[in-house]
Amino acid sequence: MRARDIFGALVLAFTGGVAQAQAADATSMTTDQDISGLQVSDPFEDVNRGLFTLHTVVDNLLLEPAALGYRYVVPGPARTGVRNVLRNINSPVVFVNGVLQGSPSKAGTTAARFGINTTIGVVGVFDVANHLGLKHRNEDFGQTLGVWGVGEGPYVFVPILGPTNVRDGVGRIVDVAFDPLNYAQYDGDDAVNVSRAVLAGLDAREQLIGPINDIEAQSADPYATMKRVYTANRRNDIKDGAIDVQALPDFDSSVEPSEAPPIADAAPASGTGAPR
Amino acid sequence: MQTRRSTLAVVAGALGALALPVGRAVAAGARDADAEKFLISVANSTLQLLDDSKGAAADRAAKFAVAMDKYCDIPGVARFALGRYRTRFDEKTYAEYSQTFRDYLLAAYQGQLDRFRGETVTLIGSDVRKPGDVVVNTKVSQKRTGNEDLQVNWRVRKGADGGWRIIDLSALGVWLAIEQQANFAAALDQGNGKPEALIAYVRRSAADLRAGKVKKPG
Secondary structure (H helix, E strand, O other), X not given: OOHHHHHHHHHHHHHHHHHHHHHHHHHOOOOEEOOOXXXXXXXXXXXXXXXHHHHHHHHHHHHHHHHHHHHHHXXXXXXXXXXXXXXXXXXXXHHHHHHHOOOHHHHHHHXXXXXXXXXXXXXXXXXXXXXXXXXXXXXXXXXXXXXXXXXXXXXXEXXXXXXXXXXXXXXXXXXXXXXXXXXOOOOOHHHHHHHHHHHHHHHHHHHOHHHHHHHHHHOOOHHHHHHHHHHHHHHHHHOOOOOOHHHOOOOOOOOOHHHOOOHHHHOOOOOOOOOO | OOOOOHHHHHHHHHHHOOOOXXXXXXXXXXXXXXXXXXXXXHHHHHHHXXXXXXXXXXXXXXXXXXXXXXXXXXXXXXXXXXXXXXXXXXXXXXXXXXXXXXXXXXXXXXXXXXXXOOOOEEEEEXXXXXXXXXXXXXXXXXXXXXXXXXXXXXXXXXXXXXXXXXEEEEXXXXXXXXXHHHHHHHHHHHOOXXXXXXXXXXXXXXXXXXXXXXXXXX
């Protein structure tokens, strides 16, 4: 099968899944619709919360300590070098998604970055292209689907990998197919691919030490906060930072007493369970 | 974000029936130079204030509080953060909540903005939501950490006295006051809707933020 046929089959399979999820959403009691209007479909909330709890245990025991160790052992400039190499290796995926999003400037910048950083930047350790004004872009197939108008589908929390949704989860799988390193065969290719995955995980978790600690410390419901933050980040990525100001809630609308929710509404629609 | 769909028209057509309007087209709105001038001046002076190593930490906190009271609509943000639960608070509990919320907001914002102390805020543009309600788009340098500039958007509103005030800010797609509103709703849900439960939660959060404590789950 050609890549285009595989891609087409995946998209149709996925959209079938999204259609089912959307039908489920219509009757789901657990769609998270908070007051300000950030709607996140979460029909699998009970399962997601269980997986989030499991993940938190593993994260506290393993992932965060490993990331802290990485931060302690590897100095800042070296960590930056690692991140630059990882980004450089990922350039083909970013390039393909730039093309698919119909954005020649994104694709062109990425190609130029790859060329410059791989050569002058010493296999990508030094982000020389950034100093030349060619900024790093982070594009993936989940964003490409979003640009094409495909909805997020239900929120899914995957232990170890973290928050995602059906569309972005499919996107990650397709990006694996876009990555030439996953096809290349050479001596030690397995070791390289495993090392790359481990380093990418350490790098990602190390960057999130502060934000995740903030969420744990300041949130009444870290699961729900992470869901909203992840979703908001992704929507922002898809729009490349553009803001629809009309979608923001009115700031000065005062609530009349007649609009107050009845006391029975205190039962959590977001399924927060027992009070803390 | 609009794309050329010529080569993908068939797939896009199939998806079209199921598409949700996530990537809405953002119409270019009008700008407001007045709001932009206010925001750039206040944001830069506040980051400089936080970087003033000559004074003691307590002095910096006091100066920051004066700036926030002047340039940020704290009472408005307090009311917004309650959302539709505002009517559960009588006059007395609301007054207590407002005072506690102010302490919390000062601690939270100083903590967040301190990461950018001494950095520079550069104007990108602005977008008028409606007259007197503007989103100013900026980028903030991160020279101390060596990271790329961060896009930060500030929502400013003109008060009855004609002065602009900051009511919200966002980075990476997350609006702080909107997130606070959702977080407070969760805290109220857990406290069975009781105002006292929220006040206790906000007081605890403010104390933790001031102490620099990080709570671990479990």
